[in-house]
Amino acid sequence: MKKQSTLFLAVFLSLAGMAQQDSTNLKFNWPSKTPKYNIRLATQEGHKVEGLLAAKTDSSLFIFPGHSKAYKNRTDYSAAFFIDQQIETIHIKRRNAVGRGALIGLGVGLLPVVAALFAGKDKQAFGFAAVVTVPLGPIVGALIGAASGRTFHIGGQRKAFKHFSSKVKL
Helix, strand or coil: CHHHHHHHHHHHHHHHHHHCCCHHHCCCCCCCCCCCEEEEEEECCCCEEEEEEEEECCCEEEEECCCHHHHHCCCCCCCEEEEHHHEEEEEEEECCHHHHHHHHHHHHHCHHHHHHHHCCCCHHHHHHHHHHHHHHHHHHHHHHHHCCCEEEECCCCHHHHHHHHHHCCC
């Protein structure tokens, strides 16, 4: 009888030890492509986490806690995992938004130059417009790209998290 109770205690303790898993060392298979969103997350307890939005489900997020350079070098970070009841606010911003905005603005700024190539006698009018639009286009595009982030207030509610999840496509 004493051997059975000792054996039962040993099995119970080993099973209890295996049942408790440390979520800070959760292994996650990172996607091969670099994630396209930077994320800042605030939890209900007041903690703040920054990184790259690696994956999402209908009720949780996986965050790579480094930057894109560390992600490309495959630095061994553990995933930060959050469920919707833990999240207070999420602020996301597309990576390289400033550069993309500047390139789009440059394209728009070059439209008068292209129009001047095809214009007959009014090339001078398009030239004057190009003097303004070529330098101003990238500046305005970069400013729009810099201000392109979105903030979602989750407040631990699944409905608000599903709204966020429907708006963000990975």
